[in-house]
Amino acid sequence: MQNVLVSGASVAGLTLAYWLRRNGFAVTVVERAPAVRPGGQAIDVRGAALDVLDRTGILAEARQVRTRMRGMAMLDAGGKELWRTTDHTFSSGRLDSEDIELLREDLAGLLHRQAVDAGVEFLFGDSVATSTRRPTAYGSASSRGRPARSPSCWARTACTRRSGSWPSARRSSSSATSAPT
Ligand SMILES: Cc1cc2nc3c(=O)[nH]c(=O)nc-3n(C[C@H](O)[C@H](O)[C@H](O)COP(=O)(O)OP(=O)(O)OC[C@H]3O[C@@H](n4cnc5c(N)ncnc54)[C@H](O)[C@@H]3O)c2cc1C
Numbered sequence: 127m128q129n130v131l132v133s134g135a136s137v138a139g140l141t142l143a144y145w146l147r148r149n150g151f152a153v154t155v156v157e158r159a160p161a162v163r164p165g166g167q168a169i170d171v172r173g174a175a176l177d178v179l180d181r182t183g184i185l186a187e188a189r190q191v192r193t194r195m196r197g198m199a200m201l202d203a204g205g206k207e208l209w210r211t212t213d214h215t216f217s218s219g220r221l222d223s224e225d226i227e228l229l230r231e232d233l234a235g236l237l238h239r240q241a242v243d244a245g246v247e248f249l250f251g252d253s254v255a256t257s258t259r260r261p262t263a264y265g266s267a268s269s270r271g272r273p274a275r276s277p278s279c280w281a282r283t284a285c286t287r288r289s290g291s292w293p294s295a296r297r298s299s300s301s302a303t304s305a306p307t
Pocket residue numbers: 133134135136137138139156157158159163164165166167168230252253254283284285286291
């Protein structure tokens with residue numbers, strides 16, 4: 127079984143980890159926060175993303191925790207209502223659609239649970255410190271010196287990259303996933 131190290135336990139990392147595990151990879155997620163990070167505003171799930179939630183087994187629960195917006199109103203600076211609608215909101219679009227608006231932390235919580243249930247390993251409060259190239263694989267060590275399972279490849283999923291804080295991610299020739307550079 128190939129080992130994969132995923133850096134970042136947010137929406138992208140958790141989803142990637144779950145699906146890699148489901149497809150036979152041994153997955154370790156390393157997250158620098160002490161737990162899956164809470165917070166964030168509403169996220170809209172539309173179109174193909176609804177199918178992804180369904181296949182990930184969390185569509186019904188996502189519907190249960192949706193924000194249930196009932197409309198919106200625009201006020202002037204003095205608080206006087208200028209207009210009101212119950213058809214749509216700026217954040218969630220049309221309210222009579224199948225789309226789901228839910229809080230980011232609710233989505234992350236559902237994805238985390240699915241990943242745990244699927245057998246993904248998590249290392250919280252930690253991050254990848256080094257990446258050592260080998261003839262056929264890449265090794266890594268956490269910043270605390272705890273060795274993760276020696277990965278065949280690893281994927282970085284955080285959007286923001288601070289110069290110098292990430293080792294460059296490479297793609298293993300035998301890997302089924304692409305690692306961003
Ligand atoms: C707490 C939080 C709240 C957010 N709120 C909103 C919002 O309200 N609206 C919005 O549009 N977008 C928000 N975002 C951004 C949104 O989550 C992303 O744009 C989008 O979901 C893509 O997520 P991602 O998984 O690619 O990256 P992110 O959500 O950015 O998650 C990256 C994860 O990687 C972890 N990480 C970063 N560097 C390292 C490292 N060196 N080692 C280990 N782990 C690392 C971070 O702690 C984080 O958990 C938020 C992100 C976070 C983390």
